[in-house]
Amino acid sequence: MILYDFVCTDGHDFEALIASMSDDAPSCPVCQAPSRRRLARLNIGGRADTGVSRDQMPRSWTQTGAGDRETIRHWHEVAAKREKLEERHPELAGDRRPILAHEGIFARKPLRAGDDIAAAVRDASSPTQSDTHKDKQQQ
Numbered sequence: 001m002i003l004y005d006f007v008c009t010d011g012h013d014f015e016a017l018i019a020s021m022s023d024d025a026p027s028c029p030v031c032q033a034p035s036r037r038r039l040a041r042l043n044i045g046g047r048a049d050t051g052v053s054r055d056q057m058p059r060s061w062t063q064t065g066a067g068d069r070e071t072i073r074h075w076h077e078v079a080a081k082r083e084k085l086e087e088r089h090p091e092l093a094g095d096r097r098p099i100l101a102h103e104g105i106f107a108r109k110p111l112r113a114g115d116d117i118a119a120a121v122r123d124a125s126s127p128t129q130s131d132t133h134k135d136k137q138q139q
């Protein structure tokens with residue numbers, strides 16, 4: 001079964017599982033109008049293009065080109081698409097805890113609400129030894 005996006009003649013967007021690409025498009029679950037398949041963005045069991053993850057999105061003013069309108073619009077659209085994707089596939093959402101710090105020593109791994117701050121600082125300031133620290137703590 002493959003998950004496809006469909007759009008009906010009335011413009012309702014919906015998803016449906018069909019056995020193969022050659023199957024007829026299902027009728028719209030809202031208005032029963034005929035539908036057509038949209039360009040596949042994601043399917044089950046195949047290679048899924050999940051787009052840009054949240055960690056790849058800009059978090060600071062300079063990363064948005066100092067507030068460049070086109071850049072901000074672009075990222076806004078990317079974020080909106082990501083939002084929709086995560087609604088349907090919550091497992092892609094990843095760590096959604098608020099980021100408390102993401103600059104300086106936290107540039108590599110942001111500090112998030114709920115993190116052990118002392119441990120995070122130690123990890124961030126000695127990245128080469130962080131794994132050793134973790135192993136010791138777990139024993």
Ligand SMILES: [Zn+2]
Pocket residue numbers: 008009010011012028029030031032033
């Ligand atoms: Zn419809």
